[in-house]
Amino acid sequence: MRERLAQWARGALDLLYPPRCAGCGRLGSLFCASCLARVELLRPPICEHCGRPVSVAGLCSFCRHTSSALDAIRAAALFAEPLRSAIHHFKYENRQALAGPLASLLHECWQRQPFPADVLIPVPLHERRLRERGYNQAALLARELGRGLGLPVVEEAVRRERETRPQVGLTATERRQNVADAFHCSNGALRGRGVLLIDDVCTTGATLEACATALRQEGEAASVWALVVARPWGLDDGQPNLKP
Numbered sequence: 001m002r003e004r005l006a007q008w009a010r011g012a013l014d015l016l017y018p019p020r021c022a023g024c025g026r027l028g029s030l031f032c033a034s035c036l037a038r039v040e041l042l043r044p045p046i047c048e049h050c051g052r053p054v055s056v057a058g059l060c061s062f063c064r065h066t067s068s069a070l071d072a073i074r075a076a077a078l079f080a081e082p083l084r085s086a087i088h089h090f091k092y093e094n095r096q097a098l099a100g101p102l103a104s105l106l107h108e109c110w111q112r113q114p115f116p117a118d119v120l121i122p123v124p125l126h127e128r129r130l131r132e133r134g135y136n137q138a139a140l141l142a143r144e145l146g147r148g149l150g151l152p153v154v155e156e157a158v159r160r161e162r163e164t165r166p167q168v169g170l171t172a173t174e175r176r177q178n179v180a181d182a183f184h185c186s187n188g189a190l191r192g193r194g195v196l197l198i199d200d201v202c203t204t205g206a207t208l209e210a211c212a213t214a215l216r217q218e219g220e221a222a223s224v225w226a227l228v229v230a231r232p233w234g235l236d237d238g239q240p241n242l243k244p
């Protein structure tokens, strides 16, 4: 209850006071023009499958040796300041209005390379996490992007049935084990559809993979792509750093 009140109070303050830039703290906008100009967009050459920067076009060394339930992952930008701060505020500080500027990065990425998807699905939170936070940041992004693209958003298609530890600090193998079988899909309406998964950040891609597996095996989706706002350079877990 106290958390709810605190969230409500923060929301009310946003209405009373002009917004502060989530990147640099300057008053006047949610994410100011100079911070936006500092966002490092991920442009080719990128790995055809996972979207990470590579020095030569094609598949990165990780994707060359790994099978995937995803058709491809694209990240709009590098997970670095000032975008890192903006995503932190968006996710953990109840700055829900940042869905607008962050989704516009997704929209630009889509325009650079459209996906043949006909429905957007946000990566779900576990019910308990959703109650604590009060909102699913991925769902806010998906709704904004869906409005911009004129595509439907299906929010109840995938459920996160098992609570998982936060992925931060886990190795790639631990991340995969942590989310394996965490997601389930019982939505028959996705059969044969092209699905685009939406999330804020992707590190190893383990969460997106687990979601995509449920969508393909249980939901019988024809294809599953993923689009995220940001992705770090490397995997920070002993995998080769792919920075060219």
Ligand SMILES: [Zn+2]
Binding pocket: 021, 022, 023, 024, 025, 026, 031, 032, 033, 034, 035, 036
């Ligand atoms: Zn700023």
Ligand SMILES: [Zn+2]
Binding pocket: 047, 048, 049, 050, 051, 052, 059, 060, 061, 062, 063, 064
């Ligand atoms: Zn790759």
